[in-house]
Amino acid sequence: MLIKPSGICKFCNSSSLHEFQAQERMLGLGGKFIYQECRNCGSLQLSNIPKDLSTYYPKDYYSFSPLVKSSPLKNLIKKVRMKLFLSGVAGLAPSYGYWLNRLEPNLKDKIADVGCGNGQLIYELHVGGFKNLHGFDPFAEGDAMLAENCYLWKKELSEADYSFDIIMMHHSFEHMSDPKQVLTDCYNHLNPGGKLLVRTPISDAKVFQEEMELWVQLDAPRHLVIPSIKGFRSVAEEIGFDLKEVVFDSEAFQFLGTELYKKGYPLSPENLDKYFTPEEQMEYKEKALLYNEKGLGDQVCFYLVKKD
Ligand SMILES: [Zn+2]
Structure with missing residues (x-):
């Protein structure tokens, strides 16, 4: 007997969902994680979120490695480069310049x-000359002043009692269980006309459509929600944002990681180098660029503006 999944899509409110099962594969922990895929908008949501997700974040998880501060000379060079870059001099872009x-x-x-x-990232922006930077992460070790006018806060954005000109989320959106609340918090903390950038995987990805639960960026159970473009637009517009632009920025990783999972190996830089030649890695890099051009890649930058 087929049991109809309960719940509604966190993006478009549709109750037409279907379920599939996934495993933890990055660390090779396995398990049974149930994702619901919305039949209306195609977004994904994890239905059985583990009570203690910390089990699934290794101690050396990349975002909690120590901050790297560069030398004063290097900082000066970065600052000059940023100034030239922002004034439109081509060829001097930092790696994150495109967004x-x-x-x-x-x-x-x-x-x-x-x-x-x-x-x-906010430290790098500080070095580049930005003067009013605030990072939020409830899993940070504690509050810290990383540099002058560059603060790391161990709290949620919703706990801040001031607002911003720009809010950005770089691959953190998919780790939060309530997209409507997250985007509402951003909306409430933006000045009129303020800009929001959300970088996230998307379920429209060709790699997901082809490989389903073997898609490396499904990343069960760490990724709690993965929007489709349609689903993201729906929730963002409901809150009062204008979705101005969607830019694909997927990488070779979508193919390399997924191929590793298909072979049954956990994800590690060593395994990537062990199982793929530099030529293959280069081919996948070019394939990713092609996918981005055609709108088939597995991650995007959503650019939104808070309407006045
Ligand atoms: Zn939906």
Whole structure:
């Protein structure tokens, strides 16, 4: 007998869901995790969220490695490069320049990074000359001033009693269970006309459509929700955002990681180098660029604006 899954889609409110099963594969822990896929918008949500998710985050999880501070000389070079980059000089982009550019930031903008891990990104922006930076992560070790006007807060954005010109989330959105609440908190903490950038995997990904639970960015059970573009637009517009632009920025990782899982191996940099030649890795890199051009890649940047 088929039992109809209970619940509603966290993105479009549809109750037409179907379920499939996935395992923890990054560490090779296995388990039985049930994802619900919305038949209306295609978004994914984990229905049996473990009570203690910390079991699934290894101690050396990348976002909690120690902050790396560069030398004063290197900082000076980074600052000059950022100034030139923001004024439109090509060829000097930092690795994250492609998404920063589209936010059209001002160095004085008050910027929040939600789910900032150790705060490395806001530190880099500080070095680049930005003057009002706040990282939020309830799993940080504690509050810290990383540099002048660059703060790491061990709390949720919702606990902040001030608002921002720009809020960004870099692959933290999918780790939070309530997308509507997360986006509402962002909305409430943006100044009128403020900008929100959400970078996240999406369920429209060709790799997911083809490989289902072997898709590396399903990442059970750490990824609690994965929107489709349709689902994300639906919840964002309901809250009062304008979804201005969707830019694909998927990488070779979508193929390399998924291939590893198909072979039955856990994910590690050693395994990537062991099972793929540099030529194969390069081919996948080019394939990712092609997927991004065609809108088939497995992650995007959502650019939103809070309507005045
Ligand atoms: Zn839906």
